Amino acid sequence: MITVSDELVDLLLGVDAAAFDVEAEAWSNALAAAFDRRVDDEELLVAQRAAASHGCWNAVYALSAASGLETSVLIDAEGTVFIDWGSPGLVPVRMHVGALAPFRVWTHTHPRFGAYWSSTDRESLGFATGIVRTALVLGRDGVKRAQNASFGSNEDERLATTGALASWSAEAPVPWTEDWQQEACA
Numbered sequence: 001m002i003t004v005s006d007e008l009v010d011l012l013l014g015v016d017a018a019a020f021d022v023e024a025e026a027w028s029n030a031l032a033a034a035f036d037r038r039v040d041d042e043e044l045l046v047a048q049r050a051a052a053s054h055g056c057w058n059a060v061y062a063l064s065a066a067s068g069l070e071t072s073v074l075i076d077a078e079g080t081v082f083i084d085w086g087s088p089g090l091v092p093v094r095m096h097v098g099a100l101a102p103f104r105v106w107t108h109t110h111p112r113f114g115a116y117w118s119s120t121d122r123e124s125l126g127f128a129t130g131i132v133r134t135a136l137v138l139g140r141d142g143v144k145r146a147q148n149a150s151f152g153s154n155e156d157e158r159l160a161t162t163g164a165l166a167s168w169s170a171e172a173p174v175p176w177t178e179d180w181q182q183e184a185c186a
Contacts, residue, residue, distance in 0.1 A: 007140060008065050011176060015062050020054035022047045027059075034066035039085040048073070049081040057107065058176055061138040064109035072108040076100045088112060093124045102151065103128075107136040115139030115173040117146070117159065126164035135168070142175040 017027035026043055033041035044063060051059035052073045064071045070091035072084040077100040084091055091108055106128060110116070115137045117125065125135055125146065133151045137144045146159065146168040159165040 008062075011058060011065065012062050014176070015056075015059045017047070017059070020047075020050045020056045020059060022050050030063060031066055034063045037067050037069065039067060039069060039071070045083060048083055052081045052083075052105075052107065053079065057136065057138055057143055060107065061109055061111075061176075064111045064138070065140075068111055070109050070111060072106070074099065074103055074107075075105045076103050079104070090120065093128075101131040103132045105134045105136060106132045107138060110137060110139040113139055114141040115144035117144070122159065122165060125159070125168050129164040129167045139173070142173045142177075144173040145169070145171050147171075 012031065015027070017024055022030070027047055030041070030044040030047035033039070033044040038044065048060060048063055048071070051057075051063075052075060060071065060073060067085075068088050070086040070089065072086070072091040072093055074082040074084075074093075074096065076082070080099065082096040082099055084094060086092060088111065093106065093108070106124075108121070110118075116139065117137060121137060125132075128135065129148060129150060133148050135146045135148075149158075149167045149169070157170040159168045159170045
């Protein structure tokens with residue numbers, strides 16, 4: 001059973017489903033499916049795709065946090081959204097048949113932790129250096145972004161000084177705030 005903290009309640013109440021063209025009842029049904037861990041539920045997947053397409057990462061995170069499971073969202077070069085769900089501590093990163101590179105965004109969640117690049121995440125970023133423009137990790141404390149210099153990012157600070165991770169920017173998490181969409185949109 002998922003424990004609902006005040007922090008999660010605030011995040012859930014902060015989601016405006018109309019911002020990503022999902023009706024209130026459909027959003028409520030998607031949340032119910034998430035709380036029940038029915039992550040293959042079509043209404044949940046439609047809401048998650050819509051939220052990701054609009055850069056409404058708080059909604060994507062809310063579904064993950066409600067379920068207690070990690071989720072991964074890949075948006076390809078044409079804007080097609082691909083979704084995977086994993087365990088409470090790991091979601092596989094996989095290339096989907098028909099997905100076109102370079103990928104605009106790879107996003108995944110840490111439903112029980114803050115936004116940080118774990119060792120598994122860093123390994124995934126290293127493999128994705130030539131094909132992903134932006135990577136996001138969504139956690140309790142907000143959104144952490146890394147921009148890929150291979151696609152023109154000019155951030156000075158990098159995740160590493162050598163190797164594939166030297167292509168990725170090291171940015172501080174952006175807190176979940178009322179102004180989250182402008183700050184955290186990919």
